[in-house]
Amino acid sequence: MTDVEPANENVRKNFHQTLEEIRQEMVQMAALVTEGIPRATETLLSGNLTEAQQIIDDDDPLDARAVELEETCYQVLALQQPMASDLRGIVTAIRMIAEIERSGDLVVNIAKGARRIFGTEIPARLRGLIGQMGDEATKLFKVSLDAYIDGDAALAAAIDDLDDRLDNIHRDYIQEIFRANHDGDLPVQVAVQLALIGRYYERIGDHAVNIGERVRYMVTGWLPEHTGAARDAARRAGEPPSGG
């Protein structure tokens, strides 16, 4: 990137081929996360230390690929000056890379949490809820990627509602942690770790929702902030000039 000359040849490649490569790389990076979520859940529930360490190590290549792909996107922006839907595609990619990379970190956090509570027995009901949160988070991430790959704005818009399910399970889960702790089945140290772990799943769901919003932007040009921006504009327009 520092030198334009050698990059040029690369850039001369068919522009749409580059876009397609970016898309493919993103699908593969996201696949690492969709596979990572159930893997981390299983590691957590089976208390497998070796696998937990493996998950933590496996995140480094994902980070490296994210950096590299982002570079590629900037290069395309700078050298090809894409317009309209192509531009939105690149901008979406740049934002999505961050969401995917961050979700990968949350998977790592789950593995780290599993390491911290190694050796303690998780009460059955909480195990069930962890399994459910894992399933829902995986499903959400898959749906957000399906929406991206198929350019399906309607599906992307539905992700927010799907996320409510994960949020509800998360709420039950926190309730159950309180109950188990109150009944003396759960030492407070473990309870705190478990609560954090629940939060990681819930955050993965939020990132899936963000990806959904990015996909809507890519397809339709709509952004959730637009609603807020419109409200803001309306408020200003309605305000008397004197203020107050």
Next chain:
Amino acid sequence: MLGPRALRSKLDRIRSRVDGRPAPTSRSVGDAVDRLEESVVRHLAGHEAESAAAARLTRAFDLIPQGIVLADASARVVFRNRAASGFVDARHGEALVEAAMSDLVALAVDGVSETRTIDLFGPPRRAIELRAGPLRADPDADDGQVVGAFLIVDDVSERQRVDAVRRDFVANISHELKTPVGALGVLAETLAGEDDPEVVARLADRMQLEAFRVARTIDDLLQLSQIESDVVGERAAVVVDDVIAAAVERTRTAAEVAGVQVVAPSVERDLLVLGDRMQLVSALSNLCENAIKYSEAGDQVQVLAERDGSWASITVADSGVGIPTRDLERIFERFYRVDRARSRDTGGTGLGLSIVRHVVQNHHGEITVRSREGSGSTFTVRVPLLDTPSEPSPEPLAASRRNP
């Protein structure tokens, strides 16, 4: 314009190209045209036969359940059979398989053979094995010129599962039999040097208990092997309601001891299946026993039966500890235990669910389980209904049953 001589020699040259060998000189322009036509017809016929053979090969490759990929010397894919095409433009976990496929093909054209297994967490969990290697100009030489690469994609999930079942079965059966026999040995040794009648009595009690445990395991094993071999036994019309009543009766004591209430509303008498009544009762009581065992005092176990199309569907639902997802598909294996320490206390032999599954299979039925840890399990047994032509109209009956 070409003169006749030049035209003739040009036609001959074309013919020699079509034939792929030097063409004998023709006598005249007319002769040259005739010969060329002949050559073209022969060539086209050969070409058709070739493409027909290629199409046949492709169809044959498509029938192979493994994926096959062929690439040229520059790692460009030139052929994919149907199974391998499934990984093109793949998403989610399969995108990782797709990426590994290109990696391996690139390695293969450099002359490196490699096998890689990719574990997909799904759900469902799968294991995909990829095997790639170079194709050489001389297939018998290990270091000849590389002209391309092949790659074979194989879903080895089922094979891995069967291997695990076999491995664990041997380990588990030895364990199940060795533990009580070992205990018997130690108890007998202690007994031999013991004079205190009270201690002797206690030791004898323990010995009896351990002997019972071995006997029960062996009984179950025998029953299982009998059920396994007895594919077509004595078949008769069996009233589902009777089966449920008998199973509930058989587990009454266990339920009372555990303080668990078994709820089994009676079912219409004309819900009939063809089968072995004893086997069905034994299967259902196994399910009830499990449900009771893993429930807590005060819980309810529900046994429900209903007509489901051409099936009789019986569900046994508890609200007990439930089964971890990763164990769900393995619980029907012989001696498979979710939690070794805990299930030993409950006194099971580890064969109950295997027996149930085999009984259901003998009846051409199916068994499924749904469970969440901490919120109970539901086992559903579906057995084909007995065809009763004498029955006036099964549909209205089924409908009237659902309505109230």
